[in-house]
Amino acid sequence: MSFLKPKTHIEQGDVVILYLSVNSMHAIEAVPTIVNKKGETIANIFQTSYGSLKVESIIGVEYGSRVELSKGWAYVLQPNPELWTQTLPHRTQIIYTPDISMILHQLEVRPGAVVIESGTGSGSLSHYFLRALKPTGHLHTFDFHEARADQAREEFKRHGLAEFVTVYHRDVCNLGFTSELDGVADAIFLDLPSPDLAVPHAFKALKLSGGRFCSFSPCIEQSQRCIQELTKLGFNEICSMEVLQQENVVKTRTVPVIDLEFLKSPKTSETPTINEDNKANKESKKYLTSSNPQILPGHTGFLTFATLPPNIAK
Ligand SMILES: C[S@@+](CC[C@H](N)C(=O)[O-])C[C@H]1O[C@@H](n2cnc3c(N)ncnc32)[C@H](O)[C@@H]1O
Known part of the structure; x- marks a missing residue:
């Protein structure tokens, strides 16, 4: 139940983030015993790179506390969607926080919103949708x-989020979303290999009062086909973007000073060049500079957004 609302103390059954360092975190369930492969009930001991944790010992402990491991220590944190994305069991490729921030912003997900998502995958993005649309909205995934689909449904239940989400086992490209969802969605999100095939179904399910659409695709050809379909159906404000994090390196550099006056009025009639004999080249000065790296790694996917205009005939 640890995703539902802020809590002060760890209760039995909570999902807890065991934080060792920024690059080393684990999601564990606060239960005193587990059943091993032989079917025996044994004490729940969790192994980390800093030794073992007797999980029973964290039940009743305040969230944010430091707990002892056999060879070190860790912090016990209440999970949120950002920490869950970093620790969840991967059943598929997932979407990460930088892309998700742009998705939530562009889809204008807010309390009360009705959101449709496909595919559910590992439920990484779903947890952010749920946090944003609670307590009066609903996610149909x-x-x-x-x-x-079954694992995601079970996970949402364990996280205390079941009342805000309905999980469907359905091929949305061939069958579309269910007819009860026609015209009810404030926002639709697709993370599918062929999003263009689901665009006509998204058109049916979106509200006519400016419903927002987004599709995430690793390849530009998927986005192109999706945009063709969106255009054909009369969507507007179509825009495709990539979320890339560019480092800005700020540092003091020693730069040679070029004497521009010297260059303008050379003593000889020859074209001036900057060489070792030029006095101008021997002076240098320190400057505070900023620069960007020549390469920009980090492609995840293209995000295609669009709006269903209010005056369109369905
Ligand atoms: C990349 S995963 C989604 C990951 C998810 N966005 C997350 O952040 O965890 C894509 C999912 O789409 C599902 N999928 C693919 N084609 C589908 C279709 N036609 N209808 C419904 N689901 C589909 C796959 O089974 C897979 O679980």
């Missing part, structure tokens, strides 16, 4: 992989 679809996946055609039955086991993934």
Whole structure:
């Protein structure tokens, strides 16, 4: 139940983030015992790079506390969508926080919003939608992989989020979203191999009062086909973007001073060049500079956004 609202103390059954360092965190369940492969009930001991934790010992402990491991220590944190994304069990590729921030902002997800998502995948993005639309909105999330849909449903229940989400096992490209969802969605999000095939179904499910659409695709060809379909159906404000994090390096550099006056009025009739004999080249000065790296790694995918205009005939 640890995702529902802020809590002060860890209760039995909570999902807890065991924080060792910024690059080393684990999501654990605060239960005193587990069943091993032989079917025996044994004490729940969690192993980390700083030794073991007897999980029973954290029940009743205040969130944010430092707890002892057999060879060190860690912090116990209440999970939020950002920490969950970093620790969740991967059943598929997932979407990460930088792209998700742009998705939430562009789709204008807010309390009370009705959001449709496909595919559910590992539920990384779903947790952010749920935090943003609670307590009066609803998430309808679809996946055609039955086991993934079941696991996600079970996970939302364990996290105390079941009343805000409906998980459907359904192929949305062939069957669309269910007819009860026609015209009810404030926002639709697609993370599918062929999003263009689901665009006509998104058109049906979106509200006519400016419903927002987004599709995430790793390849530009997927975005291009999606944009063609959106254009054909009369969506507007279509825009495709990439969220890239560019480092800005600020540092003091020693730079040679070029004497521009010297260059303008050379003593000889020859064209001036800056060489070792030029006095101008021997002076240098310190400057505070900023620069960007020549390469920009970090492509995740293209985000295509669009709006369904209010006056369109369905
Ligand atoms: C990349 S994963 C989604 C990851 C998710 N956005 C997250 O952040 O955890 C894509 C999911 O789409 C599902 N999928 C693919 N085609 C589908 C279809 N036609 N209908 C419904 N689900 C589909 C797959 O089973 C897979 O679970």
